[in-house]
Amino acid sequence: MENANSTIPKPLVTFNQWFILLSVVISLITGFYFIMLLPFLAGTLGLLTGANPVLKLAGKLLSKPRSSYLQEEKAQLQFNQTIAVGCLALSLIGFYSGMATMGYIFSIMVAAASGIALLGFCVGCFIRFQWQQFQYRRRTAK
Template identity: 55%
Template sequence: MVNQTIPRPLTRANQWIIVLSVIVSLLLGATWALLVPMLAGISGLVFGKNPVMFAAKALLRKPLSSYIQEDRAQQQFNQWIAVSLLAASLLATWFHQHVLALIFQIMVGLAAAVAIAGFCVGCFVRFQWKQYQYRRRAGQLISRN
């Protein structure tokens, strides 16, 4: 069975890479820097192995279980959002839609920075989505009776 949690330092490392890549891209115009977190995120989603987290794991001193754990399903949801925004930014850049590219970069960078500070935007979005699904199912059950 796959571990259902991820130690917080590994998710923080991933978030820092996103923030730093966005900063490099914005300050230096090096849009290619967005490929680093995007490709790492795709690897994590497709193969279950995020190279950023793998590298960060090697730096941890304590056993993984001794760290605060994050829900894997929630982190994967967040990663889908981040990868989508990074890809959208790269595509917008490719199509010379620079304002749109900046908007996507700033959105993902701010979300990662706010997550580092303690508020998970993706968690809030997922919670609202789950609430909507629940209300919709509950409404369907009530209307059938």
């Protein structure tokens, strides 16, 4: 089994995906774009300190020991979170600077990625894998 600090239980990841998806969808439906600040700030805090408050909250809801759940690689999740935080930032900038189209594009991208992840396909994982393959091919071609 991997180091407990290098993985995160799958139910916490799923909870975070739902949190992001619902925050963005509610934001778009209501027009209260500031709601997207919640996943943006939680994600940013998680990236900067390693302590995402959404994951901390969800961790209290686990009924079994953390190690008994299917685990997700923390490095991959941080990569995905970086993309989500960046897109949420661009979305908020778009909405609050009068560029609504930009706001919609980036918020819909985040919602779509979260929704697709909940269905079982990780867009960020695919992007990271392709990037790693590109780096490998570039290193071995020399």
